[in-house]
Amino acid sequence: MRILGIDPGLQRTGYGVLDVAAPGAPPKLVEAGVIRTRREDGLADRLVEIRDGLAAVLQEFRPDTVAVESLYAHYKHPRTAILMGHARGVIFLAAAQAGASVTSYNATMIKKSLTGSGHAGKTQMQRAIQVAFNLPAPPEPADVADALAVALCHAHHAVRVGQAP
Amino acid sequence: MRILGIDPGLQRTGYGVLDVAAPGAPPKLVEAGVIRTRREDGLADRLVEIRDGLAAVLQEFRPDTVAVESLYAHYKHPRTAILMGHARGVIFLAAAQAGASVTSYNATMIKKSLTGSGHAGKTQMQRAIQVAFNLPAPPEPADVADALAVALCHAHHAVRVGQAP
Numbered sequence: 001m002r003i004l005g006i007d008p009g010l011q012r013t014g015y016g017v018l019d020v021a022a023p024g025a026p027p028k029l030v031e032a033g034v035i036r037t038r039r040e041d042g043l044a045d046r047l048v049e050i051r052d053g054l055a056a057v058l059q060e061f062r063p064d065t066v067a068v069e070s071l072y073a074h075y076k077h078p079r080t081a082i083l084m085g086h087a088r089g090v091i092f093l094a095a096a097q098a099g100a101s102v103t104s105y106n107a108t109m110i111k112k113s114l115t116g117s118g119h120a121g122k123t124q125m126q127r128a129i130q131v132a133f134n135l136p137a138p139p140e141p142a143d144v145a146d147a148l149a150v151a152l153c154h155a156h157h158a159v160r161v162g163q164a165p
Numbered sequence: 166m167r168i169l170g171i172d173p174g175l176q177r178t179g180y181g182v183l184d185v186a187a188p189g190a191p192p193k194l195v196e197a198g199v200i201r202t203r204r205e206d207g208l209a210d211r212l213v214e215i216r217d218g219l220a221a222v223l224q225e226f227r228p229d230t231v232a233v234e235s236l237y238a239h240y241k242h243p244r245t246a247i248l249m250g251h252a253r254g255v256i257f258l259a260a261a262q263a264g265a266s267v268t269s270y271n272a273t274m275i276k277k278s279l280t281g282s283g284h285a286g287k288t289q290m291q292r293a294i295q296v297a298f299n300l301p302a303p304p305e306p307a308d309v310a311d312a313l314a315v316a317l318c319h320a321h322h323a324v325r326v327g328q329a330p
Binding site: 042043044045047048051071072075078079081082083084085086087088089090092093095096097102 | 207208209210212213216236237240243244246247248249250251252253254255257258260261262267
């Protein structure tokens with residue numbers, strides 16, 4: 001089973017691709033990166049850039065499932081959250097157009113899945129990602145770590161419910 | 166000049182197509198309608214429905230410009246606003262992919278452009294649309310009237326700045 005985790009953002013959309021060979025086997029990191037857009041471009045152009053970048057990732061890695069953090073409504077900055085919604089909409093669309101299913105996980109579930117605690121902090125989460133993939137340092141930027149975290153959460157969850165490989 | 170006005174929504178996306186033949190000429194109503202999605206479908210599927218519905222409208226009517234109400238952050242229901250952002254993102258993407266420019270107008274400007282008052286109520290706006298196009302009744306559902314309102318605002322604005330026809 002191949003999983004594409006995504007951390008949506010208008011400015012930076014992080015992504016990470018994992019393979020789960022068999023139930024219980026450690027997920028293997030295939031690829032991770034970030035799609036960046038330019039602030040000086042208009043909203044429509046930035047959404048096209050996100051869409052095209054993601055379509056290229058979907059075409060190259062052909063994931064079975066796309067995992068994304070759930071929408072939640074308690075944002076400090078509503079405008080930023082609504083703009084993030086634009087990017088997230090384009091991501092859901094691109095995934096569906098590529099024939100991948102989309103699964104959402106809420107932040108608490110992602111944190112608990114990786115660290116055992118639903119209240120883990122940012123540093124603790126980055127360390128968990130570093131350890132899970134035996135990396136020399138936590139992934140940068142943080143959007144990449146967040147994308148890998150939701151992908152790992154899906155890997156754990158899918159194994160638990162017997163969907164993997 | 167052909168203008169496509171859109172009122173984005175996950176459940177109902179209203180649209181209206183206008184032609185402006187010459188500066189100062191009254192805009193002509195070409196087509197209006199609504200793209201509906203089913204609540205029971207997943208978010209990704211609903212965004213595909215909005216995208217496909219809008220792509221069909223864009224292909225049939227080939228507008229020069231797509232006019233949409235500006236994003237604003239003072240929503241009573243943040244979750245609804247973020248979901249609307251998903252639909253709006255897909256709409257901006259579809260417009261850009263079809264080669265149409267996208268212009269945003271804030272609610273006050275739209276109201277002022279149609280009624281002379283930036284504080285016009287919903288009924289007053291619907292009446293203004295009815296009068297502008299000599300319709301027997303205000304357009305239903307309200308999403309259609311809202312789409313025609315932003316299209317008309319663009320028509321007035323484009324005439325004023327000399328972009329029409």
